[in-house]
Amino acid sequence: MTQAESENDRVRERRQARLSAYTALREQRPELFTNPPDAAYEILLDRADQDRVTREVGELAVAFGFPEECADIGVVYRDPYVCMVRDAVRFRSGRLNTYIRFVPVGAQGGAAVLPVLDDGRIVLLHHFRHADRDWHWEIPRGFGAPDEEAATTARRELLEELGGKVTEMVHLGEIATDTGLHSGRDQLYLARLASSSFSSTPGPDAREEGIDAFRALTPDDMRSTLAQGGIHDAFTLAAWGLATARGLLPTSTAP
Template identity: 60%
Template sequence: MDAERTTSGRRVKLAAYDALRAGRPGMFVNPPGAAYEILLDPADQERAYESTARRMAARGLPAHYADIGVVYSDPYFTLVRDAVRFRTGDLGTYVRVVPQGDADGAAVLPVLADGRIVLLRQFRHAARAWHWEIPRGFGDPGERGTQTARRELFEELGMPVGELVHLGPLHSDTGLKAGTDQLYLARLEGTEIRSEPGAGPRAEGIDAYRAVSPDAFRALLTEHRITDAYTLAAYALASARGLLTG
């Protein structure tokens, strides 16, 4: 019975994988010279599973750790384990996190009319810590990056945008996360920010706002008080393009 359940579970994961591949074929392309070739032939996938399952067993781990396909999914992410051929010719598996839908996420560096940069103090579950960072979020179905950026900025800061400048794309974790996020600089109208977050931002883990000059921002960087990748990347791109003064 356990063997039947395991086999059935593997089939479900592969069926979900095939459906994902049919809907988003671009995520399964093997470009010329790819160091890790995704294997789509069922016989190759089975050999990759068996090779990985043996390695898992040698480490005292359960065989289902080698399952190929969609191994987890929720409204935000899908965890995929691909069958791959490595450059050595060995077969195995490689895990990646795929955002739901094909809309890019967005992160926005908010700049007040007086040149100060607005930061949010937000608790992040994965790190189990508070971070000073910029507004960001997932793209809703059918949204373009600019729409996501404006929506996230309004939801988290509640401020109108005078100008939105596209800074460029970001691959936030090339070793794990698929998909692309877009970075922006927003020139806000006015020089004042809310004294404290409303109910919506608080529910998202935001408990404070802070407006700092570019010099003060750089001090936070050198003190290692800003470690969020989106914030660091947006600041680097804005600085390189000469979009920040002070």
Template identity: 60%
Template sequence: MNSPDRATRKRAALTDYEALREHRPELFVNPSGAAFEILLDRADQDRAADAMSRVAVAAGLPESVGHIGVVYRDAYFCLVRDAVRFTNGQLGTYIRIVPASVSGGAAVLPLLADGRVVLLRHFRHASRHWHWEIPRGFGGPGEDGAGTAARELQEELGVHVTDFTYLGPLSPDTGLRAGVDHLYLAHLGTAELADEPSQDARAEGIDAYRAVTQGELRTMVADGEISDAYTLSAYALAMAQGVLKADMG
């Protein structure tokens, strides 16, 4: 039997879920032929949640693993567990990450005046490793993709740019994350970088800049020195659109 606190959390998750549905209805569409149908009827939701709770308990996991709704939220994203019907008719749950920003985040491929590409050496908590990557970040309230790209360049590189070329959208993890982010290219209008990151950039985990020729960037990609999905995607789009040239430098 649920404790009062657990029952309260369960109701709160469902209440937040309904609010999210009202605010972001596009996230709950069931297109024709969808492999996983989101269940919006409360009785169906209860049956799916009960089925998954039983599976969880049998596996030694908390009963709350089956609860549906918004099960976690912070300033950047929420974690949503939907009740779903699979193509074989079985009921269950499926979890996804929903960014707080409706417009998504942004990443920007920065080019110096001589055509070199600017990379940041960034420590990432999730991987526990340093990565060579381009500036990127979550979208802010009321901010579009270009606005996010401009802010990230200012915060991470210390340069002010307002003229961007849109490279295209990116779905960073179609198996887990809802929505898309946006990729841009920016001409910095300068031939040099600052000697080292600012204190604010260092606090974000950035400890070095590197300007590489387009040929050197291709070699880094081919050799596996770059594993960041945003950087690889921006590189692929820029190459496909003819913005970058593999033989330059």
């Protein structure tokens, strides 16, 4: 066998493995592959169509200096937290191409929780995030484990990152954090905590997660921080907005 033939075999095996994982995901999560009548991009599920897209897009990728692997259809990356899928799609004009997206590992997605002390203060975590290599003031959140209910995820993340005694959990709604890249939706909650159980110092587990401080803000301080651009996290902004719209937070602490 020549080196070229050996390389061709490796490419075929790689593509087949990704398509096999894709087929398995379609069987497990068929809702992720629906083509509603008004869809702007049709997912192509026929193998001949997928092979055509792989060939054409792969040639274009190589022409622009990218590896032909950029055109592989299927599950192109997966770990316990992230699943990345590349679909073959047909646009409204009839043009064929690929579209990449992240899909949640668990059917329930992730969850975030807005912690509110019984005196009305909102607790934020100073959290270092690897993705943008920066610190953020935000609420506890995390990925859902497979088959884990969103409320369980929210409570688990809250206790791991903040701690305290939860006296009430309220479902606020859901958030689609980036519809251009992520296919799942995450659930938002409000948790009421006993002030007496709140520790102002992160514990070892929280520090290991990249959390170095907590802040308990009055409603007025929270609004001021938001107005000054001190909060960038989408989960925090959405949870605060939903809780405010539903009248679950004090309107002011001013006398």
